[in-house]
Amino acid sequence: MAGGGLLLAAALGLYWKGRIEGAAGERPKVDAAMAQAAIAGLEAQGERESAQRSEVVLRLREAAAETAIRLNRDAMTSEDAHAPLPADRTLRLHAHDDELCRLAPELAGCAPASDAARGDHALRPASSAEGAEPG
Amino acid sequence: MPCALHRLPKAPSQADLEIGYATRGAQIVACDAARRLAVETHEAEHALEAEAVRRKRP
Numbered sequence: 001m002a003g004g005g006l007l008l009a010a011a012l013g014l015y016w017k018g019r020i021e022g023a024a025g026e027r028p029k030v031d032a033a034m035a036q037a038a039i040a041g042l043e044a045q046g047e048r049e050s051a052q053r054s055e056v057v058l059r060l061r062e063a064a065a066e067t068a069i070r071l072n073r074d075a076m077t078s079e080d081a082h083a084p085l086p087a088d089r090t091l092r093l094h095a096h097d098d099e100l101c102r103l104a105p106e107l108a109g110c111a112p113a114s115d116a117a118r119g120d121h122a123l124r125p126a127s128s129a130e131g132a133e134p135g
Numbered sequence: 136m137p138c139a140l141h142r143l144p145k146a147p148s149q150a151d152l153e154i155g156y157a158t159r160g161a162q163i164v165a166c167d168a169a170r171r172l173a174v175e176t177h178e179a180e181h182a183l184e185a186e187a188v189r190r191k192r193p
Contacts, residue, residue: 039187045184053175057168064164071157081150090147097142117170 140165 075081085093101110141158144151 031184034191038190042186042190044184045174046179049179050176053172053179057172060168061165064161064168067153068161075150075157078150078153080147083149085147085149085152089136089144093143093147093152097140100140101142104140107136109142110140115186 136169138169171172 084090101107104110138175139162141155143155147155
């Protein structure tokens with residue numbers, strides 16, 4: 001009877017020792033999995049926030065283009081809409097446009113050098129919707 | 136993508152001047168929004184990387 005008790009106690013001791021050592025051995029794997037899950041959560045959160053930021057920008061661009069389109073419509077129906085600009089003012093403004101394009105030729109709307117040399121100032125459509133695009 | 140610069144047509148009218156003024160304003164708003172988006176995305180990516188590194192440390 002006493003021998004059976006001793007045997008049972010020894011078996012239980014071995015069982016618990018195995019459990020504790022096994023758990024300790026698995027600990028790094030569990031920690032790594034938890035860290036990986038946390039990082040995946042962060043990435044998902046980052047993607048959500050990025051999509052929200054893009055949406056805000058899209059709405060802002062659309063709103064800006066809308067205001068320009070409204071003004072475009074009003075400008076075209078004004079009394080003097082088709083009156084030509086005075087030549088001296090036109091020259092000044094064209095020179096200013098050219099200067100800006102010389103400073104930043106990569107801007108959308110700036111003519112390549114060959115076109116600029118021809119004096120073509122109307123390469124970019126005057127449409128407000130297109131003009132409101134950042135590039 | 137570069138920002139856009141509206142230019143006056145070759146023989147502009149009064150309306151073209153008005154439209155050009157409005158279009159350039161809209162272009163500034165759109166371009167600044169795109170710039171801000173790029174900066175914020177860049178900053179968010181770095182913050183995410185820093186946080187990931189912090190969490191990986193024992």
